Amino acid sequence: MSLPSELLNQIGVVLELIVAFFTATLVAFWIGFAVWTFRDIRSRTRDIFAWLLAVILVLALGPVGLLLYLLMRPKDTLAAVYDRQLEEEALLREITERRACPNCQTITEPGWLICPQCRTELRRTCAACGKPLELHWIACPYCTTPVAEPQYVDESRFRPAVIAPPPATTTEPVAAPATLTK
Numbered sequence: 079m080s081l082p083s084e085l086l087n088q089i090g091v092v093l094e095l096i097v098a099f100f101t102a103t104l105v106a107f108w109i110g111f112a113v114w115t116f117r118d119i120r121s122r123t124r125d126i127f128a129w130l131l132a133v134i135l136v137l138a139l140g141p142v143g144l145l146l147y148l149l150m151r152p153k154d155t156l157a158a159v160y161d162r163q164l165e166e167e168a169l170l171r172e173i174t175e176r177r178a179c180p181n182c183q184t185i186t187e188p189g190w191l192i193c194p195q196c197r198t199e200l201r202r203t204c205a206a207c208g209k210p211l212e213l214h215w216i217a218c219p220y221c222t223t224p225v226a227e228p229q230y231v232d233e234s235r236f237r238p239a240v241i242a243p244p245p246a247t248t249t250e251p252v253a254a255p256a257t258l259t260k
Contacts, residue, residue: 111144112136122152 112133119132132151136143154162177186179193179200186193189210191201201210206223217224 108137108140111140115144115147119147119151121155121157124156 115136116129116133119129123129132147135147139146177188177200178184179186179196179198181198182193182196184193184195186200191203191210192199199213201212202225203209204211204218204221204223205226207218207221209218209220211218211225215225
């Protein structure tokens, strides 16, 4: 039994259309892979040679090239690297703003002149304007007054005063205050 030639021609045309459709779809995906790869690599590096290498890899090897690219591409995008650097700078700035006493490592505030824990001198005051100065400064940045030699903190003024015992009570009666009359 043989099929009519007209039916064979129609089956051939339908098969040609199916093959053409799948080929066009495959080419579209192939080009789409290359475009996606270009956009992705461009967001991950500024190296033009890496851009070209990645796109040529995908164009030459197709889906296998895309898989190879996904295995070899840089881990982070440039935006993620930038964000991480900003976070690191913010943390570093926060760490440097927090000062610690060089003697006992207690966290201190920027305006403190001595450490409240061990009384180590942290800063001194300007003789002219009274603002706190770092110990290594040679001039006040607020009023431009030259800074004198470091003055040492007198620790005796920070020690609790010795309270004298109350005077002995006497048994003599205390006179009542005089009242004013008009």
